[in-house]
Amino acid sequence: MATRKQTKVLVKGILKKATKVDFQRFTDEAHQKRRVEEHKLIHWLRDNDIPPAQALGIIERAVNTKTTGHRFNWKMMRFTLYMGQRKRT
Numbered sequence: 001m002a003t004r005k006q007t008k009v010l011v012k013g014i015l016k017k018a019t020k021v022d023f024q025r026f027t028d029e030a031h032q033k034r035r036v037e038e039h040k041l042i043h044w045l046r047d048n049d050i051p052p053a054q055a056l057g058i059i060e061r062a063v064n065t066k067t068t069g070h071r072f073n074w075k076m077m078r079f080t081l082y083m084g085q086r087k088r089t
Helices: 004-015 023-047 052-067 070-088
Strands: none
Touching: none
16 A cells, blocks of 8 residues: 555656647648649649659659669668677677
8 A cells, every 4th residue: 555655656647747749730741741742743744744654654663673673682681780780789
């Protein structure tokens, strides 16, 4: 059983409220920024007469080259070796 002094400390700890974080505001701001960037891309594609199929092909090639190939594999291997060395020390 808690003594009177311990109870006051516990109550003081409970009464302190953490600052509220408005996660909805953060997600709304991020969503709005992403929409603005998407609209810029869409307008640029329209202005340069690039069809959607060609744009999609360009985007797919750009994404695939970042996650495949010898250079990517070497970087991942080097990172794995680095993490293993850090774990040992």
